[in-house]
Amino acid sequence: MTPVLQLEEIWKTYASGDVEVHAVRGVSLQVQCGEFVAIMGSSGSGKSTMMNILGCLDRPTKGRYLLDGVDVSTLDRDQRADVRNQKIGFVFQGFNLLTRTSAIENVELPMMYARDSVSSREMRQRSMEALEMVGLAQRFDHHPNQLSGGQQQRVAIARALVNRPSLILADEPTGNLDSRTSIEIMEVFQTLNDRGITIVMVTHEPDIARFNKRQIVMRDGLVRSDEPVRDRLLAREEREALPTLTDPAPSISAP
Numbered sequence: 422m423t424p425v426l427q428l429e430e431i432w433k434t435y436a437s438g439d440v441e442v443h444a445v446r447g448v449s450l451q452v453q454c455g456e457f458v459a460i461m462g463s464s465g466s467g468k469s470t471m472m473n474i475l476g477c478l479d480r481p482t483k484g485r486y487l488l489d490g491v492d493v494s495t496l497d498r499d500q501r502a503d504v505r506n507q508k509i510g511f512v513f514q515g516f517n518l519l520t521r522t523s524a525i526e527n528v529e530l531p532m533m534y535a536r537d538s539v540s541s542r543e544m545r546q547r548s549m550e551a552l553e554m555v556g557l558a559q560r561f562d563h564h565p566n567q568l569s570g571g572q573q574q575r576v577a578i579a580r581a582l583v584n585r586p587s588l589i590l591a592d593e594p595t596g597n598l599d600s601r602t603s604i605e606i607m608e609v610f611q612t613l614n615d616r617g618i619t620i621v622m623v624t625h626e627p628d629i630a631r632f633n634k635r636q637i638v639m640r641d642g643l644v645r646s647d648e649p650v651r652d653r654l655l656a657r658e659e660r661e662a663l664p665t666l667t668d669p670a671p672s673i674s675a676p
Contacts, residue, residue, distance in 0.1 A: 422453065422454065423489065423490040424451040424452060424453050424454075424487070425452050425453065425454050425456075425488070425489060425587050425588050425619045426451070426452045426475060426486070426487065426488050426588060426621075427450075427451045427452075427485075427486070427487040428448055428449055428450050428451075428474075428484065428485075428486055429449055429484055429485040429486075429487070430447050430448075430449055430483065430484040430485070431445055431447070431448045431449070431471075431474065431481045431483070431484035431485075431486060431494075432445060432446060432447055432448075432481060432482045432483040432484055433445040433467075433470050433474065433479070433481050433482050433642075434482045443642050444467050444470040444642055445467045445470050445471055445474070445481070445642045446467075446641070446642035446643050447484070447643070448467075448471065448484075448639075448642075448643065448644055449484075450637065450644060450647065452588075452619065452621060453619075454617070454619055455614070455617050455618075455619055456619055456620075456621075456634060456635060457610070457611070457614040457619075457620045457622075457633045457634040457635065458620070458621045458622065458633060458634070458635045458636075458637060459622050459623075459624055459629070459630035459633035459635070459636045459637065459650075460472070460621065460622070460623045460624075460637045460639065461623075461624060461625065461627070461630055461636060461637065461638045461639070462625075462638060462639035462640055463625070463640070465641075466639040466640050466641065466642070467639045467640075467641070467642040467643070468623050468639045469592075469623065470642075471623075471639065472590060472592055472621075472623050474486060475588075475590060475621060476505065476509055476511060476590050477493055477496070477501040477502075477504050477505050477509065478501075478505075480494060480495075480496075480501075481494050488504065488508055488509075488587065488588070489508060489587050491504075506531060506534050506535060506584065507535070507584060507586070508586050508587045508588065509586050509587070509588050509589075509590055510531075510580075510581030510582055510583075510584065510586040510588070510589045510590070511581055511589075511590050511591075511592070512574070512577050512578055512581050512589065512590070512591040512592070512594045513577065513592050513593075513594070514592060514593040514594060514596035514597055515597060516565070516570075516573045516574055516576070516577045516597075517577065518565045518573055518576060518577060518580075519565075520564065520565050520566060521564070522564070523561065523562050523563060523564055524552065524557065524560055524561050524562070524563050524564075524565075524568070524576045524579075525545065525548045525549065525552065525561040525562065527565075527576055527577075527580055528548040528551055528552060528576060528579045528580045528583050529544045529545070529548045529583070530580060531580060531583055531584045532544045532547065532548075532583060532584060535584060547583050548561075548579070548583055549561060551579035551580070551582045551583045552575075552576070552579045554579065554582060554612075554613065555575040555576075555578050555579045555582075555609050555613075556575065556609070557572060557575045557576060557579065560572060569602070570597060570598050570599075570602060571598060571602035571605055571606060574594060574595075574598065574602075574606050575606070575609060577594075578594075578606075578609055578610075578613075582613070582618075587619065588619050588620075588621065589613070589618060589619065589620045589621070590621050590622075591610070591620060591621070591622040591623070592622075592623050593623060593624055593625070594606060594610075594622065594624075595607070595624070595626065595629055596624075601660075601663055603626075603629060604656050604659045604660050604663070605656070605660060607629065607632040607654075607656040608656035608657055608660055610622070610632070610656075611632060611655070611656050611657075614634075620633075628654075630650070631650055631652070631653060631654045632653070632654050632655075632656055633650055633653075634649065634650055634653065635647070635648070635649055635650060636648060636649075636650050
């Protein structure tokens with residue numbers, strides 16, 4: 422089976438005056454369909470540079486990056502933009518929602534930039550399906566300022582799903598959330614992963630990484646460890662063990 426992503430001796434070098442800085446140094450790894458991977462590391466470890474390369478936001482200095490078997494490391498800016506729109510869904514720490522548009526309109530945005538035109542009716546249908554997947558269909562007409570932080574992140578996840586990408590990239594997706602809401606968001610990701618969606622997540626939080634299935638630790642631009650998560654946490658169990666709130670999070674249907 423072709424890996425969703427495959428890195429072959431990836432290097433990324435920046436010039437800082439007369440000095441070359443090797444942000445990523447010869448990294449090789451694969452992520453198979455249906456994996457749920459955490460990339461960890463301290464500041465300067467190379468994890469953010471790695472995420473930019475995986476998301477086709479930057480190109481490696483050397484090496485090959487294959488996404489769904491296609492070498493994207495040599496593509497130009499426009500071609501990388503097409504790949505980002507068609508193959509990758511992004512979830513960011515800051516949600517990055519448009520404040521003056523509703524939840525469903527935020528979810529529709531990626532389809533507006535798709536190479537193949539999508540009818541307004543299909544856009545609305547696919548957006549509602551994505552919101553249902555994250556348990557937020559009943560808030561489709563709410564604007565971001567009418568939603569909690571966790572609900573805004575659910576909208577952002579729905580937006581990442583709507584073009585049916587091969588890969589979801591999540592960059593510190595719980596960084597702006599409290600502990601309870603972080604667990605709820607990890608439950609969303611685990612439910613999506615149980616449906617076969619491939620997820621790669623950058624996080625600096627060891628507790629959040631324990632919800633993943635595999636953990637890659639970077640330091641000094643190198644992969645220092647790459648192994649399955651032992652004693653993996655199940656977000657649903659962790660959430661159910663929390664004290665009951667009067668306004669519980671929207672439920673997410675199991676696959």
